[in-house]
Amino acid sequence: MSKIVAVVNQKGGVGKTTTTVNLATALSTVGKKILIIDFDPQGNATTGLGVTDKKNIKGSYEVLTGEVKADQVSYETEIPNLFLMPSSPHLSGAEIELVGLKGRERLLRVALQPLGSFFDYIFIDCPPSLGLLTLNALVAADQVLVPLQCEFYALEGLSQLLDTVSKVKKNLNPGLDLQGIVLTMFDSRSSLSSQVANDVRLHLKDIVYKTHIPRNVRVAEAPSFGKPAVIYDMKCLGSLAYIQLAKEILSQEKELAA
Numbered sequence: 105m106s107k108i109v110a111v112v113n114q115k116g117g118v119g120k121t122t123t124t125v126n127l128a129t130a131l132s133t134v135g136k137k138i139l140i141i142d143f144d145p146q147g148n149a150t151t152g153l154g155v156t157d158k159k160n161i162k163g164s165y166e167v168l169t170g171e172v173k174a175d176q177v178s179y180e181t182e183i184p185n186l187f188l189m190p191s192s193p194h195l196s197g198a199e200i201e202l203v204g205l206k207g208r209e210r211l212l213r214v215a216l217q218p219l220g221s222f223f224d225y226i227f228i229d230c231p232p233s234l235g236l237l238t239l240n241a242l243v244a245a246d247q248v249l250v251p252l253q254c255e256f257y258a259l260e261g262l263s264q265l266l267d268t269v270s271k272v273k274k275n276l277n278p279g280l281d282l283q284g285i286v287l288t289m290f291d292s293r294s295s296l297s298s299q300v301a302n303d304v305r306l307h308l309k310d311i312v313y314k315t316h317i318p319r320n321v322r323v324a325e326a327p328s329f330g331k332p333a334v335i336y337d338m339k340c341l342g343s344l345a346y347i348q349l350a351k352e353i354l355s356q357e358k359e360l361a362a
């Protein structure tokens with residue numbers, strides 16, 4: 105089956121979308137078949153992959169409500185092996201619309217089942233909250249990837265997030281595991297960045313990936329060209345870090361399988 109990875113952090117601006125897009129692209133370049141599900145009403149992953157007309161598009165919202173089947177709106181991108189289920193405008197109302205529905209937290213899980221093993225990985229780019237959309241992602245997922253920004257408040261909110269993950273595992277999705285935490289926007293010139301990174305590694309040990317993602321201008325400007333950084337500028341430090349992270353994740357999986 106496809107490995108479904110929810111990219112989650114209830115804080116905005118910590119690098120969820122950037123990590124989703126670039127990690128997914130790095131994996132697609134080594135021949136893995138990847139689907140990115142844009143599950144954030146803001147649709148940043150959709151824009152970042154070059155979709156300009158988001159108004160008339162069907163995507164994750166229509167999949168959630170059962171209006172379309174997941175494979176109908178898993179579009180090929182310009183990047184070989186990389187597919188995108190875009191965010192659609194209606195997604196912003198989903199949290200409220202679905203709240204009274206029976207089985208509302210399982211809608212995405214059920215909707216993704218027909219995809220079977222077509223993809224090696226499915227990455228769900230979550231919105232910045234622990235609401236119903238993120239809950240749907242956690243119930244659908246096998247693993248959770250948490251981007252953590254190297255800033256003073258990094259650890260604040262993390263315990264709530266990890267607590268939510270373990271509650272979902274206990275009550276709704278026993279197959280859910282924490283894949284890892286990736287430190288993002290690391291600034292080598294700031295002692296605070298190093299301090300936070302050291303602190304996080306000290307407390308959370310092996311669940312933090314060895315690879316951290318540096319703060320890098322090329323990474324920030326890539327979405328405005330509708331391209332992942334790892335395609336826009338493969339050799340910049342940010343891209344190299346995402347490629348390294350992809351390698352680390354692949355070798356982690358090999359170890360687990362052995």
Ligand SMILES: Nc1ncnc2c1ncn2[C@@H]1O[C@H](COP(=O)(O)OP(=O)(O)O)[C@@H](O)[C@H]1O
Pocket residue numbers: 115116117118119120121122123148232288289290317318319320321323324325327342
């Ligand atoms: N490594 C990085 N270097 C520089 N800018 C980054 C980096 N990672 C993310 N950003 C920028 O920070 C902002 C927030 O990142 P984003 O991935 O959209 O976060 P989230 O999805 O968690 O809200 C975006 O403008 C993005 O371009």
Ligand SMILES: [Mg+2]
Pocket residue numbers: 120121122144148149229230
């Ligand atoms: Mg985002």
